Amino acid sequence: MRGISFWFFMTAVVYVTLGMIWGIVMAATGDHRLAAAHAHLNLVGWVTLALFGIYYHLVPQAGEHVLAKLHFAVATAGVVLIVPGIAMALSGAGELLAKVGSVLTLASMLLFAVVVFRSRKTADVPEGRTVEQGLVQSA
Template identity: 35%
Template structure:
């Protein structure tokens, strides 16, 4: 599977999950999980789709750095949003570390994305095309 395909698949699943959560909240008129819903849509749907567009646009299909970046983003989106939802539903303080770990993974994914963009910019200013499989 190509990096961009993984990103788009994850983004679509996150969007469906986020939309389902939104519909359930609307039907029940209980919006206590709105922050988890918003984070899932932003980190899972939007951010992962943007990652996929970038990787597809640069032609990066494989590579350790690219896979590490998108996996960190996906784990972060799932764990942070899921942990936040569990915390909001239960009020159990023991769940907070899960939210923190997910947040740090999402942050790491974005930091690695910035590194990838900078590496690609450096290569392009040196007259070299980005190396799709090397990053």
């Protein structure tokens, strides 16, 4: 795994590791007030980013476009803002960060939808081959 797929997956691994540590701390202290933020770190940070990484690994042509790099930046910023934002909202410190993180997370998914749509013609084409006029031909 390399390129953008590696960065999505590696970032997801960092998030799940932090999520596991946070879960252990919550269990050890019995303080589960921030469980919703913890859940978002694991679901958006681990699951979603890992799935993005897997897609880019399976469809490497999709990761070669500048849109994939933008997608990574927006997805990462979304997680970095939504998780502490939810923690702040739960603690009564305001909801602005959670709202901004939520919009970025949604924007990340919409960018991913565009990436998937744009790469639909190359997604099933074996490496070393091209798609021309809907037919698979040797390169």
